[in-house]
Amino acid sequence: MQKLTFEEKIYTYHIDFVGHVNNINYVTWMENGRVKLFEAMGISIFNLLQTQKVLPIITETIIQYKRPLFLNNRVFIECWVSQLNNASAILQFRFYNEKHELCTTGHQKGSFINSKTLRPARLGNQMRTCFENYLISD
Numbered sequence: 001m002q003k004l005t006f007e008e009k010i011y012t013y014h015i016d017f018v019g020h021v022n023n024i025n026y027v028t029w030m031e032n033g034r035v036k037l038f039e040a041m042g043i044s045i046f047n048l049l050q051t052q053k054v055l056p057i058i059t060e061t062i063i064q065y066k067r068p069l070f071l072n073n074r075v076f077i078e079c080w081v082s083q084l085n086n087a088s089a090i091l092q093f094r095f096y097n098e099k100h101e102l103c104t105t106g107h108q109k110g111s112f113i114n115s116k117t118l119r120p121a122r123l124g125n126q127m128r129t130c131f132e133n134y135l136i137s138d
Helices: 024-041 044-053 124-130
Strands: 004-008 054-067 075-084 088-096 102-114
Touching: 004 024, 024 054, 024 075, 024 088, 024 102, 044 054, 075 124
Parallel strands: none
Antiparallel strands: 004 075, 054 102, 075 088, 088 102
């Protein structure tokens, strides 16, 4: 299976008073990663809601900081699915600097819910196959 990899720029507004990237930016980069991962899978979040009445929601975010990122760094991000259940999934994230040093790790648990009932919605076979292309079990 495969990982999605992409690069994000670090701008001055990402920097906090300590001089390194503020922690909220990692959550934003995870959001960008989720959207890019869905796109790479061929899943439109908008169409998912419109045609299947399914919403992906985040139920947990865990981030572990190992090394800070600074304004002059480049950040490279890896994203993949580490666990796939009937109505939920766990996405893993790794953040590296331009020296390929691991700076941050994280994961997000997400569920799929029916937009009308707000109850869990099982993944259909087609969507499950899309996720399996990026499934790498730990």
